[in-house]
Amino acid sequence: MKSITIKDVAKKAGVSPSTVSRVISKDTRISENTKNKVLEIMEELNYYPNSIARRLANKKTDTIGVVMPYGTEDILMNPFFQESLRGISIVSSDKCYDILICTSHKNEDEIDVLRCLIKGNKVDGLILTRSNEHDEAIKYLRDNKFPFVLIGSCLEYDDITSVDNDNEKASYELTSFLIEKGRKKIAFIGGELYSVVIKNRFEGYKDALKDNNIEFKDEYLIFDKFLEESGYKLTDKLLNLDDVPDAIIVADDLMSLGAMKKIKERNYKVPEGIMLASFNNSILAKYSNPSITSIDINSTELGKRACEKLFSILEGNENELKKEIISHKIIERESTKTI
Amino acid sequence: MKSITIKDVAKKAGVSPSTVSRVISKDTRISENTKNKVLEIMEELNYYPNSIARRLANKKTDTIGVVMPYGTEDILMNPFFQESLRGISIVSSDKCYDILICTSHKNEDEIDVLRCLIKGNKVDGLILTRSNEHDEAIKYLRDNKFPFVLIGSCLEYDDITSVDNDNEKASYELTSFLIEKGRKKIAFIGGELYSVVIKNRFEGYKDALKDNNIEFKDEYLIFDKFLEESGYKLTDKLLNLDDVPDAIIVADDLMSLGAMKKIKERNYKVPEGIMLASFNNSILAKYSNPSITSIDINSTELGKRACEKLFSILEGNENELKKEIISHKIIERESTKTI
DNA sequence: CTGTTAGCGCCTTCAC
């Protein structure tokens, strides 16, 4: 089916293609008469500009890419990504931008995916939804001076535009919160060790222990993947220790469900025997039993602000704050309630 | 930053642009020598074809659009969409297709969004993730003969390619399951009444009652939005009835969490006093307390098959099954356990 | 204000 073009409209309206083009791009210097005439014909012909052709001529795609974490098979199921994507979507649809979802499954190299996106002119800018230590993706984008915003923090460069929580502080607060509840044997279950967010949360935990003169114990610190199953397995190890912890901080809600399951299986009581506290405050934490105290990180807001910053960059406003911090809040629930 | 083009490669390789183009599109009738030479230069120049230009010339975008439900502010948070998107993503990345996320927030008209997508040549095909009665989007796409696959079912036309569960049967089974457990006062909490999936699930429920000679009671049937909060409110109404139900089927996990919350608040026991059973088997059902019996609808598989069918259509294989059914399974949990 | 011209970068006949 032959789609109708700007030429068809022009011919029928008795004007030149460029006049039609001007109407489309809302050029001011054009008479009301011809404008209305053209609009009328456009309506009549049910014409709609071919965005591909516009993109080629404008060298602009009106599309932003959202890069989901590598190896997304399971991790992508974390509600965090859904929530931040929602924030991104709200902002970008306001600007009439499209969203391209970028994932690298299986054997593909993440850098190849990025290369294809930016060299192929598929997107105007990117939002990364996570960061690792020595992050290759960040390095690649930075080296190529490609516009992007990071949801998370970058350890290597301080010229990266990013939106993040103060995870170190949040973790410090959460740890202190447990200490105030009288707990001293506090373990920490993390996700991937190379992930920056985990590093931050771990640091905050360690600092809080130190400031409260509690000795940090190596065996109270374990890491694995951001999966429910990992939480389950790691907790088992903690419960096998000679000196079983009386509180556990888990770096993610999904993992904490696994932890909770194991704790119950082993017949420990939450919160009496072991207190549990977690991060992200997804709906999972709210409906767990007992419900889990969790840090609300404002995922949707992270997405929104990241997207707004990206637009700001694309519009050339370089005076934006490089690193923006989104507030967090401890949501206390049963898993840490003192009776 | 000037991006390098096919011409640059051609010049440096001492061949014509068309030759380079042939190398890119893996044309066979080309000598090994020139091919290698060109590939070498491409590598050296770090050349990557401009996909926008290719799209314009080929009239093909290598992109599929995934249409999220209208008014997505909250509904989009349902894990179902995340899971089916994952399935779609796995298949499309195999084919090197990009995924465009399409949402219509706020005041926009969904049809406008679709119009913009297809008239604007932004995607080769679409996947709809839900269907309503008298669905305008389906009608529009069908009228325009635009390639698309529906996750769900269409009531009006039987020439729509779709992937769905047998929701009627599933609901019939779930209702029968509760009846076998000795329950007779079974209520049904649905989501949006105009949604096809709700209609199907309601029909199955009604049929099961009928086949078991249980009278259908109007006051046991209530509908609202696909939200946790709706489940909460609707359940309150059920518990206020003179004849309180002894079992409730909820059309969605998220809603059933709300229902569970209310049931507990009102001091009814699950499953002893009231059994609860639900649909979708998201992680929410598993970790609720008590855990909730739910129909596993295979969300990821729905996404995968929908995407495969779309590719099949795009490749011109019109001999595909129009309506494909994905299997379901009752996952029994505490909320319906008889002691 | 409006039309003409020349691309955007790639692909695809059609010749050789």
Next chain:
DNA sequence: GTGAAGGCGCTAACAG
């Protein structure tokens, strides 16, 4: 096998 030429649909100077 390879090159030249024209076109995909739109935009952006440059004229007038």
